[in-house]
Each structure stands twice: as structure tokens, then as C-alpha cells.
Amino acid sequence: MNTTIRSMIVLMAMFGVGASAQEPSCVSTLSNADLVAAIGKGIAIQPVFARASVKGFRLYNIHHSAQLTAQGISTGSLMTHVCGVPANEIYAKGGNICCNVDASRQFEVTFQLADGERKLTIYRP
DSSP, X not given: OHHHHHHHHHHHHHHHHHHHHHSOOOSEEEOHHHHHHHHOTTOEEEEEEETTEEEEEEEEOGGGOHHHHHTTOOTTOEEEEETTEEHXXXXXXXXXXXXXXXXXXXXXXXXXXXXXXXXXXXXOO
């Protein structure tokens, strides 16, 4: 009986460590407002749904963003990740993005373009 209890405690401890190791640490957070302010005011962001999940966000009015136009991003481009966080997780959390790096000055976004994925660094004002 004593061995069974010890085994259960060890297993629970191992499960707890494994579960917490999978949770990303949140070094800084971004909101939808932070994202728009950094990309460019006037940018319109629309979620794109596929199979009952958010596939990404279409960006419109790109001409308001010198950063995106300089890097060849055009209106209607699909943004799939912010800080490495997939769009469906961002949408599920109400637009709050947990970055595992300091995003106070810059952060990374990923776009799905016709020629493949492109990761860009967005600099905050």
C-alpha cells in the first residue's frame, strides 16, 4: 500500500512537471490594439475561418503601414502567427498574445503568401 501511494505521488509530480514544461512562459503580452498600433493605424484586420477554427487574419488598408509595404506585404495578405502564436490561439484568447520573448520594442509576425511563409520583424513606435 505504501509503495502504491509513493508511486502515485511520483507519477503526479512527473505529470505536473511535464504539463508545466509545455506551457509557454509569457515574457510580455500584446493586445490587438498593440498589434495595430505597431503595424499601422488604419489597418483593418479580419479573421479567416477554416474548419471551425481561425486560419489567420487578413490585413486590409496596408498602405497605412510603411513597415509592411516596404517588405512587400500587400492588402489581403494572411497573417498566421504573432510572436510564434498561431492565429486560432490568439482568437480564442480574445486577441491577447502571450510572447515568450520581450515584445516591448519589436515582435515577429508570420504571413502565408503565394510563395510560402514569410516571417517579418515589426518594430513598435
